[in-house]
Every structure is written in structure tokens, then in C-alpha cells.
Amino acid sequence: MQALPIDGVALSRQIRADVGRRAAALTAQGRKPGLAVILVGDDPASAVYVRNKVKACEEHGLHSVLERYPATLPEAELLARVAALNADPAVHGILVQMPLPRHIDPQQVIEAIATHKDVDGFSVHSAGALMTGLPGLRPATPFGCMKLIESTGVNLKGKHAVVIGRSNTVGKPMALLLLQAHATVTVCHSATPDLALHTRQADVVVAAVGRRNTLTAEMVKPGAIVIDVGMNRNEAGKLCGDVDFAGVSEVAGWITPVPGGVGPMTITMLLVNTLQAAEEAARTTA
Numbered sequence: 605m606q607a608l609p610i611d612g613v614a615l616s617r618q619i620r621a622d623v624g625r626r627a628a629a630l631t632a633q634g635r636k637p638g639l640a641v642i643l644v645g646d647d648p649a650s651a652v653y654v655r656n657k658v659k660a661c662e663e664h665g666l667h668s669v670l671e672r673y674p675a676t677l678p679e680a681e682l683l684a685r686v687a688a689l690n691a692d693p694a695v696h697g698i699l700v701q702m703p704l705p706r707h708i709d710p711q712q713v714i715e716a717i718a719t720h721k722d723v724d725g726f727s728v729h730s731a732g733a734l735m736t737g738l739p740g741l742r743p744a745t746p747f748g749c750m751k752l753i754e755s756t757g758v759n760l761k762g763k764h765a766v767v768i769g770r771s772n773t774v775g776k777p778m779a780l781l782l783l784q785a786h787a788t789v790t791v792c793h794s795a796t797p798d799l800a801l802h803t804r805q806a807d808v809v810v811a812a813v814g815r816r817n818t819l820t821a822e823m824v825k826p827g828a829i830v831i832d833v834g835m836n837r838n839e840a841g842k843l844c845g846d847v848d849f850a851g852v853s854e855v856a857g858w859i860t861p862v863p864g865g866v867g868p869m870t871i872t873m874l875l876v877n878t879l880q881a882a883e884e885a886a887r888t889t890a
């Protein structure tokens with residue numbers, strides 16, 4: 605069997621076209637959706653991510669504000685900036701790029717963001733809403749993975765999904781989203797003794813560990829959907845995921861490539877969240 609690729613670039617393009625239409629409709633009502641991004645310090649990778657987020661906003665008719673501060677910014681000043689953005693009616697989403705310098709407590713900053721502007725979905729409130737099935741903003745990467753799975757047309761009800769990884773940003777919310785879609789969910793992690801025992805029974809595998817070749821062909825059930833969240837480099841410096849793409853493609857039914865799978869969907873779902881926040885603001889404020 606040769607797996608069908610799940611094209612994250614094409615799906616992103618479709619979703620972003622819809623974002624553009626919805627943004628234009630809000631702008632026509634004088635309610636242009638706005639995202640504020642805060643970058644503290646000069647980590648080059650973070651600077652690239654942040655630039656891409658701002659660029660995506662501009663390309664799809666959203667207003668964006670980028671605030672850059674030196675790594676020495678006191679925590680109190682960052683919290684004051686978040687408070688000002690919470691009060692700014694032109695800003696519907698606030699994203700503080702992680703990681704933050706060590707003297708700043710990231711959870712303190714995340715919790716300072718108004719719940720209805722928490723477009724990362726990282727706050728305790730957003731996590732609790734996801735856990736209890738209440739409406740709210742969902743973390744962009746697992747939200748994007750769900751869209752990629754949905755694009756296969758496979759109904760998750762009654763399927764067995766295995767998530768590899770238990771981070772607060774990907775693994776845990778991914779498991780909850782799959783559960784909400786009526787899958788039976790197993791979460792595996794670094795202390796799981798026999799990973800293959802679980803993955804071999806899975807109709808869906810989401811690999812989010814950050815180690816290449818974590819999932820190989822003999823660990824996959826024929827026909828399974830394989831979603832690769834990993835972003836690693838091989839010896840030659842080439843970008844690769846957590847999945848042995850060539851080997852697993854011989855067994856799986858569907859597979860996301862790296863690059864071109866989950867990656868483009870993360871920024872796309874950030875745009876979707878910002879738009880959702882702006883639409884909600886338009887509904888609830890005069």
C-alpha cells in the first residue's frame with residue numbers, strides 16, 4: 605500500500621481563502637480583525653516565526669501589531685503591555701512568542717492575556733474549556749492536525765487514536781480534541797515501555813515528540829492516518845519530522861509530509877482563532 609499524502613499547503617490555502625473573506629466582511633463593518641504579537645529577546649528562530657505570523661495577517665486582511673523588546677525587559681513591563689493590549693478594541697488576539705527569557709514566568713504572562721484574546725489557547729481557562737467541551741480558542745497546532753485528519757474524510761467515531769507526546773501545547777490538547785471527536789485515545793510518551801504495542805493498533809497516529817524516526821514502518825497498522833508534528837534536522841541538515849516518511853508511506857493510508865504538512869496549518873489556525881475572536885467581539889459589543 606502506498607499512503608496518500610495529506611497536503612497541508614493546499615488545505616492551508618483553502619482555509620486562508622475563507623479567512624480572507626471573513627476578514628473582509630468584518631472590515632466592511634469597521635471591525636477589522638487584529639492580532640498583536642510580542643517578541644521578547646533576539647532568538648533568531650522566534651524572530652522568523654513571528655515575522656511569518658505577521659506576514660500571514662497582512663496577506664489575509666488582518667491588522668497586525670508586532671512589538672519587539674530586548675531580552676532584559678522586566679516581567680512587570682511585559683505584563684503592563686499585555687494589559688494595554690487587553691484593553692485595545694482594535695486587538696482581538698494576543699500572542700506572546702515562547703520561549704521567554706528566564707527571568708519571566710511564562711504562565712504568569714499567558715494568564716495575563718484576556719481569555720477572549722488568548723489565540724494560542726495556552727491559558728488554564730482555555731485548556732479547561734477544551735477539557736470540558738465548552739466553546740473556546742483551541743491551540744493552533746493540534747487544531748490544525750484535526751483539520752488535516754478531517755480532510756481525509758475518515759470519521760473518527762470509534763477509531764483508535766494514539767498520540768505520541770504529552771506537551772501542554774500539542775500532545776495533551778490533541779488527545780482532548782480526538783476524544784471530543786469520539787475517538788478512543790491513548791497517549792504515549794517517553795516513559796511508555798513498548799510504543800509499538802500501542803501504535804500498531806492505531807487507526808490514527810499523531811507523532812509530536814521532536815525526535816526523528818520515532819515512528820517506523822513496522823510500528824504502523826496498514827491503512828492508518830499518520831500525522832507528523834515533528835520539526836527536526838537530519839545529519840545533512842535537512843528538515844524532517846518524527847516519522848520515517850519513506851518507510852511509513854509503504855504501510856499507512858494517509859501521511860503528512862515534513863515540510864508541507866502540519867507546519868503551514870499552525871499559522872493558518874492562528875488566523876482562524878484571531879478571526880473567531882474578532883467575530884465574537886463583533887457579536888458581543890455594540
Ligand code: GUN
Nearest residue numbers: 699700701702703724744
Ligand atoms: N513558540 C513556538 N511555537 C509557539 C506558539 O505556537 N505560540 C507561542 N506563543 N509561542 C510559540
